[in-house]
Amino acid sequence: xxxxxxxxxxxxxxxxxxxxxxxxxxxxxxxxxxxxxxxxxxxxxxxxxxxxxxxxxxxxxxxxxxxxxxxxxxxxxxxxxxxxxxxxxxxxxxxxxxxxxxxxxxxxxxxxxxxxxxxxxxxxxxxxxxxxxxxxxxxxxxxxxxxxxxxxxxxxxxxxxxxxxxxxxxxxxxxxxxxxxxxxxxxxxxxxxxxxxxxxxxxxxxxxxxxxxxxxxxxxxxxxxxxxx
Numbered sequence: 001x002x003x004x005x006x007x008x009x010x011x012x013x014x015x016x017x018x019x020x021x022x023x024x025x026x027x028x029x030x031x032x033x034x035x036x037x038x039x040x041x042x043x044x045x046x047x048x049x050x051x052x053x054x055x056x057x058x059x060x061x062x063x064x065x066x067x068x069x070x071x072x073x074x075x076x077x078x079x080x081x082x083x084x085x086x087x088x089x090x091x092x093x094x095x096x097x098x099x100x101x102x103x104x105x106x107x108x109x110x111x112x113x114x115x116x117x118x119x120x121x122x123x124x125x126x127x128x129x130x131x132x133x134x135x136x137x138x139x140x141x142x143x144x145x146x147x148x149x150x151x152x153x154x155x156x157x158x159x160x161x162x163x164x165x166x167x168x169x170x171x172x173x174x175x176x177x178x179x180x181x182x183x184x185x186x187x188x189x190x191x192x193x194x195x196x197x198x199x200x201x202x203x204x205x206x207x208x209x210x211x212x213x214x215x216x217x218x219x220x221x222x223x224x225x226x227x228x229x
Contacts, residue, residue, distance in 0.1 A: 001106070001107065001168060002105060002106045002107070002168055002169075002170075002226065003106075003157055003164075003168055003169045004106060004172060004226075005110070005111040005137075005150075005153060005170065005171045005172065005182075005187075006108060006110055006111065006112070006132070006172050007044075007112055007113075007171070007172065007174060007175070007178050008110065008112045008114055008119060008122060008123070009043070009114070009122075009195075010043060010173075010174035010175065010195040010196055010197065011090070011172060011174045011178075011195060012090060012123075012126075012128070013087060013089050013090060013122065013126050013195075014087050014195050015081075015082060015085055015087035015122060016086060016087040016088075017085060018078065018081040018084070018085035018087060018122075019078065019081070019114075019118065019122075020038070020042065021081045021084070021085060022077040022078040022080075022081035023038075023050065023051075023054070023074055024036050025077050025081070026070060026073045026074045026077055027054060027058070029073060029077075030069070030070060030073060031058050031059075033058065036054065038050070038053075038054065039057070043174075043175050043198070044113065044146065044173075044174075044175030044176065044177030044178065045113055045177070046113035046140035046143065046144050046145070046146065046149070047071055047113060047118060047140040047141075048067055048113075048115070048140050048143065049113070049140075049144040051067045051070045051071055052067050052144065054070070055067065055070065071115045071117075071118075071141070072117075074115075074118065075115065075117035075118055075121065078117075078118055078121045079121050082121065082122065082125040083125070087126070088126075089126050089128070090192070090194050090195045090214070090215070091214050091215060091217075092214065092215040092216060092219075093128070093215060094127075095217075095219055096215050096216075096219045096222060097128055097131040098131070099219035099220075100131070100219070106223075107133050107136075108131055108132045108133065109132060109133055109136050109137045109138075109153060109157075110132050110134070110137035111138050111149060111150055111153050111171055111173075111178075112139060112140065112149075113140045113146060114140050115139055115140045116134075116140075116141060118140075135156070135160075136153065136156040136157050136160060137153065137156075138152045138153035138156070146177045146178070146181035147180065147181050147184040149181060150171070150181035150182065150184050150185045151184065151185060153185075154185045154187075157169065166187045167187075167188075169185075169187040169188075170182075170187060170188045170189070170190055170209075170226060171187060171188070171189045171190070172189075172190045172191075172192060173189065173190075173191060173192070174191060174192055174193070174195055174196035174197075175197075175203075176198065176202070176203065176205075176206045178208075179191065179203070179206040179207070179208045180206060182208075182209075188210075189208040189209050189210075190208070190209060190211075190212065190225070190226075191203050191208045191210070191211040191212070192211075192212055192214060192215060193211060193212070193213050194213060194214035210225065210228075212225070
């Protein structure tokens with residue numbers, strides 16, 4: 001069995017900043033701050049990290065309960081924000097996921113900084129929610145840090161498939177965080193440039209296994225890439 005571990009934002013889809021808008025609306029609702037500005041890069045970060053940093057910036061301290069409350073409220077606002085912002089799937093995502101679903105030797109997992117409710121909202125809006133094995137995926141509630149998410153996913157896969165080896169997993173993403181979380185569990189990372197906010201040179205500095213411009217039009221070409229040593 002091969003396990004393809006997908007990032008969401010910038011890899012599968014672009015929401016046109018629907019998540020940022022929903023988080024700002026949540027902050028306005030909970031803390032009365034209109035037009036809150038995030039002062040740190042959000043690409044590749046977990047929702048838990050983003051919420052904690054925002055709350056600390058507002059009031060100087062933050063509890064786990066406050067993070068959970070913010071993410072719950074954010075999850076409620078996100079669906080309407082997705083409708084308003086009119087994002088899009090990235091090229092060849094739909095065809096690739098459908099092809100993987102029909103291959104009994106390959107399964108799609110999620111390795112994403114999105115909290116689970118946000119991941120479902122995004123994938124549902126773009127019509128690809130049924131393409132993933134959620135039981136063995138990892139979401140942003142697990143930890144602020146992407147390396148912890150990849151470790152949690154690896155442990156889930158090992159429990160279900162005790163004979164699995166790192167060669168059977170690959171992380172597909174678009175940021176340095178995807179590269180480093182793959183390295184943390186000794187698996188390959190395939191970086192797709194099309195939706196990334198990072199330059200090729202910046203990504204290469206983190207030594208991913210391979211970088212491609214976009215997902216191939218023919219999913220069999222992606223399979224051929226993944227078979228390379």
